[in-house]
Amino acid sequence: xxxxxxxxxxxxxxxxxxxxxxxxxxxxxxxxxxxxxxxxxxxxxxxxxxxxxxxxxxxxxxxxxxxxxxxxxxxxxxxxxxxxxxxxxxxxxxxxxxxxxxxxxxxxxxxxxxxxxxxxxxxxxxxxxxxxxxxxxxxxxxxxxxxxxxxxxxxxxxxxxxxxxx
Amino acid sequence: xxxxxxxxxxxxxxxxxxxxxxxxxxxxxxxxxxxxxxxxxxxxxxxxxxxxxxxxxxxxxxxxxxxxxxxxxxxxxxxxxxxxxxxxxxxxxxxxxxxxxxxxxxxxxxxxxxxxx
Numbered sequence: 655x656x657x658x659x660x661x662x663x664x665x666x667x668x669x670x671x672x673x674x675x676x677x678x679x680x681x682x683x684x685x686x687x688x689x690x691x692x693x694x695x696x697x698x699x700x701x702x703x704x705x706x707x708x709x710x711x712x713x714x715x716x717x718x719x720x721x722x723x724x725x726x727x728x729x730x731x732x733x734x735x736x737x738x739x740x741x742x743x744x745x746x747x748x749x750x751x752x753x754x755x756x757x758x759x760x761x762x763x764x765x766x767x768x769x770x771x772x773x774x775x776x777x778x779x780x781x782x783x784x785x786x787x788x789x790x791x792x793x794x795x796x797x798x799x800x801x802x803x804x805x806x807x808x809x810x811x812x813x814x815x816x817x818x819x820x
Numbered sequence: 821x822x823x824x825x826x827x828x829x830x831x832x833x834x835x836x837x838x839x840x841x842x843x844x845x846x847x848x849x850x851x852x853x854x855x856x857x858x859x860x861x862x863x864x865x866x867x868x869x870x871x872x873x874x875x876x877x878x879x880x881x882x883x884x885x886x887x888x889x890x891x892x893x894x895x896x897x898x899x900x901x902x903x904x905x906x907x908x909x910x911x912x913x914x915x916x917x918x919x920x921x922x923x924x925x926x927x928x929x930x931x932x933x934x935x936x937x
Contacts (some may be wrong), residue, residue: 665908673923691919
């Protein structure tokens with residue numbers, strides 16, 4: 655359970671799908687499927703290169719139709735953990751089309767935007783259905799144990815709340 | 821409104837396991853530098869440096885009232901990080917709505933294919 659009023663360093667979203675984990679896993683790891691859902695409305699995904707193994711790289715392009723013409727944004731990253739049908743962890747940074755990381759300020763993003771974020775997907779088999787938990791954290795991936803910190807942070811938040819600190 | 825410069829400082833301050841451990845300790849209540857240094861195998865000046873970074877990021881406030889100047893946690897910057905993280909929520913929610921729709925389409929297509937066999 656997540657308490658939306660507690661301070662969080664991450665977005666945590668839980669969803670259940672009427673499909674087995676093997677199919678949800680494909681949604682994340684097979685480019686053809688990934689492209690079908692990843693772009694929010696008005697955004698297409700013309701490129702999704704995925705070398706899905708620990709240490710493998712990824713490169714995703716989002717393309718949006720703006721009044722100034724088509725605009726492309728590139729995101730690169732590395733797969734940190736790959737446990738088929740169960741757990742996927744990867745980093746994400748804005749990049750050029752060759753996967754060279756760009757700093758957020760180069761791209762006119764606010765300076766507080768972390769250069770690298772981490773995405774964690776956890777799948778749980780509910781017998782033909784799947785519970786999926788997404789965690790997207792802004793703690794720099796080069797900090798040791800970024801994922802562990804996300805958990806500690808949530809505990810800290812809960813503790814602060816319990817003690818009425820605001 | 822998020823103060824982006826301070827947000828950046830907060831992320832930088834949190835990028836240290838020692839500083840995160842100090843914050844976790846302070847979440848349980850005030851402590852002075854000696855008490856904070858206790859669990860770590862480092863010198864007092866090193867701990868003081870970490871506390872200084874946390875102070876600059878606004879995560880720790882030091883009382884002037886006593887000679888040992890106890891440190892206390894200020895969770896406000898953590899809440900700003902929380903606001904930053906929340907910007908992503910609607911993006912992911914929309915994506916997962918689409919994933920659900922796409923799965924439904926795939927499965928109905930699969931059923932049609934099965935009937936064709």
